[in-house]
Amino acid sequence: MSILPILYADHPALRTKAKRVSAFDASLRRLAEDMLETMHAARGVGLAANQVGVLLQIAVIQVLDPESEVGLAEPIYLVNPEVIKRAGERTVEEGCLSVPGYRAKLKRSETVSVKARDLFGREFRIRNATGLLAQAIEHETDHLNGILYIDHLASLDELYKVAPQEEEEEGDEEAADDAEEAPEAQVSVPVAVGPEGRSARSRASPRARTRAS
Numbered sequence: 001m002s003i004l005p006i007l008y009a010d011h012p013a014l015r016t017k018a019k020r021v022s023a024f025d026a027s028l029r030r031l032a033e034d035m036l037e038t039m040h041a042a043r044g045v046g047l048a049a050n051q052v053g054v055l056l057q058i059a060v061i062q063v064l065d066p067e068s069e070v071g072l073a074e075p076i077y078l079v080n081p082e083v084i085k086r087a088g089e090r091t092v093e094e095g096c097l098s099v100p101g102y103r104a105k106l107k108r109s110e111t112v113s114v115k116a117r118d119l120f121g122r123e124f125r126i127r128n129a130t131g132l133l134a135q136a137i138e139h140e141t142d143h144l145n146g147i148l149y150i151d152h153l154a155s156l157d158e159l160y161k162v163a164p165q166e167e168e169e170e171g172d173e174e175a176a177d178d179a180e181e182a183p184e185a186q187v188s189v190p191v192a193v194g195p196e197g198r199s200a201r202s203r204a205s206p207r208a209r210t211r212a213s
Contacts, residue, residue: 024121048143059140
């Protein structure tokens with residue numbers, strides 16, 4: 001596995017809509033594995049391929065396990081994702097690995113349903129995701145459409161600067177709160193299939209990740 005460089009907000013790849021994946025092959029699975037490793041290194045909860053300069057519709061998300069106080073849920077790989085339903089509205093605090101050192105409050109959906117393919121081309125759906133998972137799904141699918149979370153703000157003046165340590169502490173508290181309060185989303189098929197085609201727990205630290213990407 002490799003840690004890939006994460007692009008920052010002024011890079012044109014982040015403003016480009018990613019292309020649909022047509023080849024579900026070993027190279028896609030290697031990319032997914034590298035993205036997961038990169039996300040762990042950056043202490044994020046999600047990462048979209050165009051954030052590492054690859055214009056393909058693939059994202060990875062990993063949040064706290066709602067059944068564990070410290071453990072992480074299995075990583076979710078979303079290939080060619082499409083949000084099919086949103087409901088409700090809530091105010092959340094959000095940051096991004098491509099806009100480091102800043103956060104803002106914005107509106108996100110209460111519940112989100114998405115359909116996608118896994119790394120082997122099998123279709124699955126996540127129905128009625130809530131909490132941090134719902135937020136991450138919207139954040140990452142935005143990325144794949146060339147949209148940054150700052151585009152949802154009325155003005156960039158709404159951004160506020162945070163120190164790295166403060167950013168980590170705030171993110172840990174937010175992730176823990178979501179894990180305690182959110183009901184479990186309904187997943188139509190197992191999505192925790194790793195790049196080798198088997199279910200695999202993350203080898204990263206079980207401490208909560210801090211930022212959507």
